[in-house]
Amino acid sequence: MGFYDYSVTDAQGNEFSLENYKGKVVLVVNTATGCGFTPHYKDIEQMYEQFHEHGFEVLDIPCNQFAGQTPGTDEEIHEFCQLHYNTKFPQMKKADVNGENQLPVFKFLKEQKGFEGFGFGPAAVAMNVMLKKIDKNYKNNPDIKWNFTKFVVDREGNVVARFEPTEKMEKVAACVADLI
Structure with missing residues (x-):
């Protein structure tokens, strides 16, 4: 199966086929409203505004699996994002990653691009320390490690990049720009 063979549920409870994204560059991201990385919404919205008319989409999947940082209902999450970040891209139903x-699409994404580390810098060190306490072997599996892990999918449905939440958003935007 490929990226376009999957579907997700939108915030209103309707099935949404990823086939709708054929021919588009897609940023898939698991999000949270109460996380230190929540300000990434601002950068994601800026990317959406800059690239949407050139065939860029955001697949926003709120997730409450990491320290319970997305406790609200789908409606509350949507209202939070619009109020604080003026998001215009659609959000899907809260789900596990x-x-x-x-x-299932997250299983596919992780099979295509596994975890390669958090990089360098204070946020990376903090993530490594925290995750070692939770799972000493966290580096040895492809699981999503935290909120705001991002996957970039090209116009043909290929998963071309995975960015951990510690990665600078400028690097994510540059990857998307190269594909536009």
Whole structure:
């Protein structure tokens, strides 16, 4: 199966086929409203405004699996994002990105681009320290490690990049710009 063979549920409870994204560059991101990385919404919205008319889409999947940082309903999450970040891209229904109940598309994404580390800098060190306490072997599996992990999918449905939340958003935007 490929990226376009999957579907997700939108915030209103309707099935949304990823086939709708054929021919587009897509940023897939698991999001949270109460996370230190939540300000990434601002950068994601800026990318959406800059590139949307050139065939760029955001697949925003709110997730409450990481320290319970997305506790609200789908409606509350949407209102938060519009109020604080003026988001215009659609949000999907809150879902799991790891484990038994993970969305199948996340299993696919992780098979295509596994975890390669958090990089360098204070945020990377903090993430490494925190995750070692939770799972000493966290580096040895492709699971999503935290909120705002991003995957970039090209116009042909190929997963071309995975960015951990510690990665600078400028690098994510540059990757998208190269594909536009």
